[in-house]
Amino acid sequence: MTVTLVCxxxxxxxxxxxxPFVVIGERINPTGRKILAEEMSNGDYSRVEAxxxxxxxxxxxxxDVNAGIPLADEPAILAEAVKLVQSVTDVPLSIDSSIVAALxxxxxxxxxxxxxxxxxxxxxxxxxxxPLVAKYGAAVVAISNDETGISEDPDxxxxxxxxxxxxxxxxxxxxxxIVVDPLVMPIGAIxxxxxxVMHFVRRLRDELKVNTxxxxxxxxxxxxxxxxxxxxxxxxxxxxxxxxxxxxxxxAEVMQAVLGADVMMGxxxxxxxxxxxxxxxxxxxxxxxxxxxxxxxxG
Amino acid sequence: MTVTLVCxxxxxxxxxxxxPFVVIGERINPTGRKILAEEMSNGDYSRVEAxxxxxxxxxxxxxDVNAGIPLADEPAILAEAVKLVQSVTDVPLSIDSSIVAALxxxxxxxxxxxxxxxxxxxxxxxxxxxPLVAKYGAAVVAISNDETGISEDPDxxxxxxxxxxxxxxxxxxxxxxIVVDPLVMPIGAIxxxxxxVMHFVRRLRDELKVNTxxxxxxxxxxxxxxxxxxxxxxxxxxxxxxxxxxxxxxxAEVMQAVLGADVMMGxxxxxxxxxxxxxxxxxxxxxxxxxxxxxxxxG
Numbered sequence: 226m227t228v229t230l231v232c233x234x235x236x237x238x239x240x241x242x243x244x245p246f247v248v249i250g251e252r253i254n255p256t257g258r259k260i261l262a263e264e265m266s267n268g269d270y271s272r273v274e275a276x277x278x279x280x281x282x283x284x285x286x287x288x289d290v291n292a293g294i295p296l297a298d299e300p301a302i303l304a305e306a307v308k309l310v311q312s313v314t315d316v317p318l319s320i321d322s323s324i325v326a327a328l329x330x331x332x333x334x335x336x337x338x339x340x341x342x343x344x345x346x347x348x349x350x351x352x353x354x355x356p357l358v359a360k361y362g363a364a365v366v367a368i369s370n371d372e373t374g375i376s377e378d379p380d381x382x383x384x385x386x387x388x389x390x391x392x393x394x395x396x397x398x399x400x401x402x403i404v405v406d407p408l409v410m411p412i413g414a415i416x417x418x419x420x421x422v423m424h425f426v427r428r429l430r431d432e433l434k435v436n437t438x439x440x441x442x443x444x445x446x447x448x449x450x451x452x453x454x455x456x457x458x459x460x461x462x463x464x465x466x467x468x469x470x471x472x473x474x475x476x477a478e479v480m481q482a483v484l485g486a487d488v489m490m491g492x493x494x495x496x497x498x499x500x501x502x503x504x505x506x507x508x509x510x511x512x513x514x515x516x517x518x519x520x521x522x523x524g
Numbered sequence: 525m526t527v528t529l530v531c532x533x534x535x536x537x538x539x540x541x542x543x544p545f546v547v548i549g550e551r552i553n554p555t556g557r558k559i560l561a562e563e564m565s566n567g568d569y570s571r572v573e574a575x576x577x578x579x580x581x582x583x584x585x586x587x588d589v590n591a592g593i594p595l596a597d598e599p600a601i602l603a604e605a606v607k608l609v610q611s612v613t614d615v616p617l618s619i620d621s622s623i624v625a626a627l628x629x630x631x632x633x634x635x636x637x638x639x640x641x642x643x644x645x646x647x648x649x650x651x652x653x654x655p656l657v658a659k660y661g662a663a664v665v666a667i668s669n670d671e672t673g674i675s676e677d678p679d680x681x682x683x684x685x686x687x688x689x690x691x692x693x694x695x696x697x698x699x700x701x702i703v704v705d706p707l708v709m710p711i712g713a714i715x716x717x718x719x720x721v722m723h724f725v726r727r728l729r730d731e732l733k734v735n736t737x738x739x740x741x742x743x744x745x746x747x748x749x750x751x752x753x754x755x756x757x758x759x760x761x762x763x764x765x766x767x768x769x770x771x772x773x774x775x776a777e778v779m780q781a782v783l784g785a786d787v788m789m790g791x792x793x794x795x796x797x798x799x800x801x802x803x804x805x806x807x808x809x810x811x812x813x814x815x816x817x818x819x820x821x822x823g
Contacts, residue, residue, distance in 0.1 A: 412787060413795050419788035423763065448795055450780070450802035457784025460759040464722065481749075485756025488711060489718035496712050496747055503749035 227401050229364050229436045229468075231287065231317040234336040238286050238317050240404060240436045240469050245492045246459075246483050247287060247469035249319050249340075249438065250280030253306065254291040262294045265302050270309045277310045283474040288314065289342060290331070291321035300330035307331045319366070319471070325353045332361045340364045342471075343406065344393075346371030346385040355396045364402040365393070366438055369425075375408055377415065379425035382408060383432075390433060404436045404469065405429050411446035412454065418444065419458065423465040430466035441470040441479075456482035463490060526700050528663050528735045528767075530586065530616040533635040537585050537616050539703060539735045539768050544791045545758075545782050546586060546768035548618050548639075548737065549579030552605065553590035561593045564601050569608045576609045582773040587613065588641060589630070590620035599629035606630045618665070618770070624652045631660045639663045641770075642705065645670030645684040654695045663701040664692070665737055674707055676714070678724035681707060682732075689732060703735045703768065704728050710745035711753065717743065718757065722764040729765035737768040740778075755781035762789060 228241035240247045253276050255262035261272050277288055290310055292303035303322055310318060320331035321342040328341055343366035344354040358365045367389040369375075369382035376382050386405045393403055407425045410418040422444075426437050439462070445454035456478055459470060463486040474480055484502060487493040527540035539546045552575050554561035560571050576587055589609055591602035602621055609617060619630035620641040627640055642665035643653040657664045666688040668674075668681035675681050685704045692702055706724045709717035721743075725736055738761070744753035755777055758769060762785040773779055783801060786792040 416793060416795070417790050420790050423788075448802075449799060453780045453784050453802065454787060454798070456755075457759050457781065457788050460756050460781075461763040461785070461788050464760040464763050481752045482756065482759075485752050486760070488753060489722075489756050489760050491716050491719050494715060496715070499753070500748060503747075503752065 227434050227436055229340075229401050229404055230338065231340050231364055232337040233311060233315050233317045236315040236317065240438075242430060242436075242466065242468060243492070244468070245487045245498070246463055246467075247438075248285050248474050248480070248483055249287040249289050249469060249471040250276075250283075250285035250474050251289050251440070251442070251471045252276040252280055252473060252475070253288060253310065254321070255294050256291065262297075265292060265306065266294055266297045268305070270306060273306050273309055274313050277314050280474050281314050281316055283477075284480050285316065285474040287317050287319055287340065287469075289319040289321050289471050291342075292327065293322060293324075299324050299327040303327045304330040304334045308334050311336055325357065328354065329357055332357060332363060335361075338363060340366060340404065342366045343368050344389060345369075346389050348372070351389065351392050355393055355398060358393070358402070359396040359398050364404060365398070366406050367393075367403050368406045369408055375410075377410075377421075379407070379421045379428075383425060383428055386429060386435070387433060390435065400433070400435055404438045405433070406439050407437060409439045409441065409444045409458070411448075412444050412458075413447040419461065422458075423461060426462055426465040426467050436468045437466065438469040438471060439467065441472040452476050452478040455479050459483060460486045460489075463487075526733050526735055528639075528700050528703055529637065530639050530663055531636040532610060532614050532616045535614040535616065539737075541729060541735075541765065541767060542791070543767065544786045544797070545762055545766075546737075547584050547773050547779070547782055548586040548588050548768060548770045549575075549582075549584035549773050550588050550739070550741070550770045551575040551579055551772060551774070552587060552609065553620070554593050555590065561596075564591060564605065565593055565596045567604070569605060572605050572608055573612050576613050579773050580613045580615055582776075583779050584615065584773040586616050586618055586639065586768075588618040588620045588770050590641075591626065592621060592623075598623050598626040602626045603629040603633045607633050610635055624656065627653065628656055631656060631662060634660075637662060639665060639703065641665045642667045643688060644668075645688050647671070650688065650691050654692055654697060657692070657701070658695040658697050663703060664697070665705050666692075666702050667705045668707055674709075676709075676720075678706070678720045678727075682724060682727055685728060685734070686732060689734065699732070699734055703737045704732070705738050706736060708738045708740065708743045708757070710747075711743050711757075712746040718760065721757075722760060725761055725764040725766050735767045736765065737770060738766065740769040740771040751775050751777040754778050758782060759785045759788075762786075 319340040319342045341363045345368045369385045412418045444458045445451035618639040618641045644667045668684045711717045743757045744750035
């Protein structure tokens with residue numbers, strides 16, 4: 226059973242086939258968030274702090290931290306954000322950048338074993354990111370595209386994932402430190418993308434025996450009621466073997482889908498987490514509905 | 525590809541691996557509904573009619589009709605209920621009774637090809653129900669238990685299903701007219717029951733090539749937030765190959781899980797049904813949220 230360990234200075238998270246699903250909070254990312262981008266550029270991390278606390282309170286097991294702001298000093302900002310988030314929460318972080326110097330700056334200040342987000346199958350990325358991952362003993366998200374782009378054929382993407390794993394081994398990075406992103410396409414554009422991902426995730430688990438993650442919200446791009454599609458996607462993908470996702474834990478419906486999937490997979494012994502999460506709310510709802518005030522007081 | 529055809533006088537429903545999931549409304553059932561039981565006993569079918577219309581409006585593709593009332597004349601009541609429901613809706617029906625004479629009374633008045641609910645692997649049931657199914661050219665729900673009870677081992681239940689299919693063949697009932705119920709156990713009591721059902725449903729599809737149905741709500745018995753668990757179960761079970769379920773279409777969350785699963789399976793071309801169901805609601809919600817009254821009026 227493959228387990229990917231990541232940790233902060235004080236907390237360990239295990240991503241694995243027999244573990245509860247790991248939710249990596251996506252909110253600390255200035256892409257498309259103009260106010261957050263301006264604040265981070267100006268050294269104001271108050272919103273980063275609030276986002277970190279809110280996501281952990283909502284049940285995120287890890288947080289993704291991204292500082293991709295055009296023309297800004299991304300390495301310095303990412304390092305500051307990593308330090309700030311580690312000072313207010315104890316969950317392990319995913320250090321997220323397309324700039325290698327920013328990944329290094331984040332890793333240099335990070336306390337614990339981080340998840341580096343990400344490396345692709347492109348030669349220049351392999352040669353620049355993998356040495357960093359090896360140097361810091363980190364885990365890494367491997368995105369299954371290469372110089373030829375993103376293939377629509379999941380079996381081609383499988384070969385890219387395999388290449389990244391082999392190349393990582395050359396740098397001494399073990400398979401359990403690689404978390405493959407199958408790349409989820411919007412199902413509104415490619416109707417078969419749901420079945421493609423299930424097939425791909427199952428092959429990654431059964432044949433390559435690696436953990437997996439993905440940006441789950443992409444699947445619902447362009448559709449109404451996105452949380453409904455995201456919930457269906459996550460539930461099915463967990464069934465196929467997906468072991469983590471970068472998503473928004475502030476959406477209660479999505480977190481419910483994850484907790485429900487854990488129950489169905491037998492990863493919530495005695496349904497204890499489910500009962501803890503929903504018991505109180507249901508009991509008070511039922512009580513209110515029936516006007517049993519006495520029972521409520523004694524409960 | 526196995527397709528189970530059922531129909532009313534004017535409408536056909538196809539249950540199959542490559543078809544949208546079929547929801548069979550469970551509400552017309554006096555078990556545990558004291559007022560409904562009294563009304564049906566007294567020849568008052570107004571609630572049956574209302575339940576039929578509401579379930580079809582909520583998206584049910586078929587309706588289950590049960591008249592199991594202790595000490596009542598079940599054959600006569602079931603026949604009346606079947607006639608009434610067929611007079612107000614055009615969806616095909618599942619005729620549901622544990623009394624063979626009631627199944628026969630329902631079949632005698634039914635217009636079209638019904639689903640008979642159900643036969644088990646018990647000898648006396650096989651010998652009394654299968655001839656009826658053959659006589660009326662109906663389809664039948666096959667429940668995978670026998671004289672020894674319900675095995676906790678899904679592979680034992682698989683053998684029971686296989687026996688029923690073989691016995692049905694002796695009566696000239698083809699495999700496509702049999703819809704196997706894998707029997708879903710409450711996951712609060714048996715934590716592995718989710719994985720068991722997925723495994724069993726996959727074997728039924730891949731090895732026996734039969735369609736499947738189940739009483740989906742049973743999985744959440746005893747747990748809070750039952751619709752959340754039922755949604756996770758249905759989504760995963762559809763992914764494993766479940767092709768229909770007897771459930772409550774009046775729960776919007778459960779219907780959303782089914783529609784979302786159809787999208788993920790590629791059974792909703794261009795996501796057309798999803799968009800139709802949620803576009804208007806989302807648009808008006810978004811409008812209300814942002815106070816864009818003009819846009820709402822023009823939409």
